[in-house]
Amino acid sequence: MSTHSPFGVNRLFAAGARATYRTHLATYGDLAPGSSRAELIPELERSGLIGRGGAGFPAAQKFGSVPRSGMSSLWRSSAIVIANGAEGEPRSLKDERLLRDAPHLVIDGLLAAAAVVHAGTMYLYTTAQSLPSVRRAISERDDARAIRVVEAPDTFISGEASAVVNAISNGVALPTDKTVRLTTSGLKQRPTLVQNVETLAHVALVARYGSAWFREVGSNRDPGTRLVTVSGAVPADRVLEVPGDTPVRDILRACGATDDDIAAVLVGGYHGAWLSGNDLSVGLSPAALASHGAHLGAGILYALAADQCGLRASAEIVRYLANESAQQCGPCMFGLPEMARLLERIASGDPDRRLARELASVSESVVGRGSCHHPNGTTRLVLSALDAFSPDVQAHLTGRCVRRAGR
Amino acid sequence: MSEAMWAFGRISGIVALVLLTGSVVLGIWTRSGRPLPGLPRFSIQLIHRNIALLASIFLVLHVGSLMLDSYAKLSVADVVVPFLGAYKPFWQGLGTVAFDLLLAIVITSLFRKRLGVRLFKAIHWLTYAMWPIALVHSIGNGTNGTSGWFLAIATVCTVAVAGVLIWRVSSRFLESATARNAVH
Amino acid sequence: MAGTPNRYTLHIDWTKCDGRGLCTELIPDLLARDKWGYPIAKTGDPAARSNVAVPGSRLAAAGDAVDLCPLLALKLIAPTDAR
Numbered sequence: 001m002s003t004h005s006p007f008g009v010n011r012l013f014a015a016g017a018r019a020t021y022r023t024h025l026a027t028y029g030d031l032a033p034g035s036s037r038a039e040l041i042p043e044l045e046r047s048g049l050i051g052r053g054g055a056g057f058p059a060a061q062k063f064g065s066v067p068r069s070g071m072s073s074l075w076r077s078s079a080i081v082i083a084n085g086a087e088g089e090p091r092s093l094k095d096e097r098l099l100r101d102a103p104h105l106v107i108d109g110l111l112a113a114a115a116v117v118h119a120g121t122m123y124l125y126t127t128a129q130s131l132p133s134v135r136r137a138i139s140e141r142d143d144a145r146a147i148r149v150v151e152a153p154d155t156f157i158s159g160e161a162s163a164v165v166n167a168i169s170n171g172v173a174l175p176t177d178k179t180v181r182l183t184t185s186g187l188k189q190r191p192t193l194v195q196n197v198e199t200l201a202h203v204a205l206v207a208r209y210g211s212a213w214f215r216e217v218g219s220n221r222d223p224g225t226r227l228v229t230v231s232g233a234v235p236a237d238r239v240l241e242v243p244g245d246t247p248v249r250d251i252l253r254a255c256g257a258t259d260d261d262i263a264a265v266l267v268g269g270y271h272g273a274w275l276s277g278n279d280l281s282v283g284l285s286p287a288a289l290a291s292h293g294a295h296l297g298a299g300i301l302y303a304l305a306a307d308q309c310g311l312r313a314s315a316e317i318v319r320y321l322a323n324e325s326a327q328q329c330g331p332c333m334f335g336l337p338e339m340a341r342l343l344e345r346i347a348s349g350d351p352d353r354r355l356a357r358e359l360a361s362v363s364e365s366v367v368g369r370g371s372c373h374h375p376n377g378t379t380r381l382v383l384s385a386l387d388a389f390s391p392d393v394q395a396h397l398t399g400r401c402v403r404r405a406g407r
Numbered sequence: 408m409s410e411a412m413w414a415f416g417r418i419s420g421i422v423a424l425v426l427l428t429g430s431v432v433l434g435i436w437t438r439s440g441r442p443l444p445g446l447p448r449f450s451i452q453l454i455h456r457n458i459a460l461l462a463s464i465f466l467v468l469h470v471g472s473l474m475l476d477s478y479a480k481l482s483v484a485d486v487v488v489p490f491l492g493a494y495k496p497f498w499q500g501l502g503t504v505a506f507d508l509l510l511a512i513v514i515t516s517l518f519r520k521r522l523g524v525r526l527f528k529a530i531h532w533l534t535y536a537m538w539p540i541a542l543v544h545s546i547g548n549g550t551n552g553t554s555g556w557f558l559a560i561a562t563v564c565t566v567a568v569a570g571v572l573i574w575r576v577s578s579r580f581l582e583s584a585t586a587r588n589a590v591h
Numbered sequence: 592m593a594g595t596p597n598r599y600t601l602h603i604d605w606t607k608c609d610g611r612g613l614c615t616e617l618i619p620d621l622l623a624r625d626k627w628g629y630p631i632a633k634t635g636d637p638a639a640r641s642n643v644a645v646p647g648s649r650l651a652a653a654g655d656a657v658d659l660c661p662l663l664a665l666k667l668i669a670p671t672d673a674r
């Protein structure tokens with residue numbers, strides 16, 4: 001084990017703010033040269049690293065699904081790796097922060113990933129804000145010159161894996177219809193591995209210090225650290241690095257919020273689910289959240305203040321999501337605006353008792369009926385709002401909003 | 408013999424026009440997503456296709472018989488390149504244009520799986536040019552073009568196509584228009 | 592992704608489908624229509640409704656739907672083990 005290995009929870013930002021290549025190397029040491037597929041994939045598997053982009057897919061499994069390009073298939077074109085830093089979620093800041101302060105860790109991870117799957121081409125796809133720091137970091141080192149940087153538009157959907165491929169090949173950041181995995185046939189029909197930038201940063205650390213080190217923090221079911229973005233009813237929006245499975249309440253407290261300030265927390269971003277104030281002891285890990293019908297998404301926590309109306313907040317989000325629909329798929333194009341309208345009517349105190357049931361049924365009808373998970377994510381949010389704020393739904397039926405009237 | 412060719416050439420042209428009209432009307436109908444009484448949507452689609460193919464066959468007969476006919480003496484060039492003909496070159500040229508357009512439409516329809524829906528659709532839109540050109544050709548070029556019975560047929564065809572077209576551009580054209588308009 | 596062992600699936604490309612409803616007439620036992628006209632799978636996991644399982648007895652009808660969809664929005668995907 002290297003003497004450089006950072007201890008404690010401060011792993012990704014151990015080299016400080018806006019780390020140069022020099023401070024990066026001084027902090028983490030050299031990247032083990034040319035980690036092979038045979039070594040790194042099993043190491044990643046032992047590490048238990050889960051992808052940090054939102055889908056919560058084990059990193060090793062995704063790497064492993066890129067077909068091996070052995071001697072027998074020399075005629076076959078080589079794989080492509082894309083580092084995905086298009087943080088479409090308006091309440092997520094972690095990828096931007098990572099690319100600003102620790103761009104070299106992401107580049108290391110991208111290089112390691114490319115070596116593992118024998119990729120001939122590397123891309124780094126990110127929003128305009130992150131381009132300067134990424135370009136500067138690439139110019140500081142010789143081994144990163146082959147990385148092509150592509151700007152991601154500032155839309156909610158631009159980071160969806162097929163939209164990423166579409167953006168790079170056609171300049172259109174919209175999802176496409178898929179009948180095969182991208183790791184089988186993606187950009188230019190070549191096997192394409194799209195990995196979130198935070199996932200790649202962790203890969204860079206596992207490649208250096210190994211899986212045992214990685215598992216020193218976090219829990220068995222969610223080892224390592226995670227970046228979370230906390231916003232809403234907290235003194236200031238913050239990006240934090242926390243051990244996997246940290247209770248939601250602890251994270252909020254670390255940001256200066258107390259239980260009394262908070263009515264509920266939206267976990268996982270706009271495609272996520274509301275946790276009511278009583279459920280805040282749940283750990284921030286895919287497995288723990290699943291038992292609450294939630295998912296971690298890109299590690300977003302949005303705290304709803306105790307005097308804020310959760311129905312109104314949800315209605316605003318659903319309207320935003322309906323407007324962000326790429327308008328390609330009928331059920332998404334027509335279903336989401338209808339969901340937004342119904343939720344707005346409930347939030348504004350419409351006494352029609354059938355609205356909630358109608359909203360639930362329209363929401364359930366759009367699930368699985370789009371080229372991307374946008375309808376599914378929006379439905380998750382709507383159903384969780386109806387569930388977490390069911391007392392509010394009842395109160396609104398009588399034309400009263402308990403949140404403001406009650407205080 | 409030649410008389411027969413001449414008569415057949417004219418009649419097959421008129422039949423092709425009527426069939427094309429039927430196919431255009433059903434094609435627009437199909438686009439609305441609505442069934443007809445006793446005809447489910449997929450049947451309308453099939454009839455649209457088959458009538459169009461039948462019309463194409465009659466069109467080939469129309470052109471073929473006039474190539475064999477000793478008065479008309481269409482050459483191969485006349486069939487492909489418009490406005491070369493010796494007899495009424497303008498009106499005959501319109502027929503050639505319509506024929507070429509139909510050829511493109513039919514071929515892209517038959518190979519639409521290979522060509523992709525975009526090209527197929529783009530070419531299919533040319534029908535809106537092809538049909539009126541064919542109609543004008545039949546009136547201007549036809550021996551019976553201005554006789555009463557033919558004008559009656561032409562009028563019925565025009566009213567049919569114009570009728571569905573007006574409906575086509577109305578906001579209630581789609582079967583699901585009410586539900587969709589409620590959202591957007 | 593779309594392929595499943597032992598079974599054909601009918602894949603709906605939502606970016607192409609305009610809800611014309613021909614497919615729902617041909618395989619009404621597999622597909623219903625929502626109020627905007629778009630097909631909605633009657634069976635299977637709701638989250639996987641872009642890929643509709645087709646029983647052997649309905650393969651021909653599903654093939655007709657693929658053939659007649661005016662927008663080429665449907666595709667029959669062979670079982671993964673039959674390739």
Ligand code: SF4
Binds near residue numbers: 369
């Ligand atoms: S499901 Fe919605 S957001 Fe996703 S590709 Fe289709 S229209 Fe676009």
Ligand code: SF4
Binds near residue numbers: 614630
């Ligand atoms: S026939 Fe094609 S366009 Fe019509 S509803 Fe079915 S899939 Fe959609």
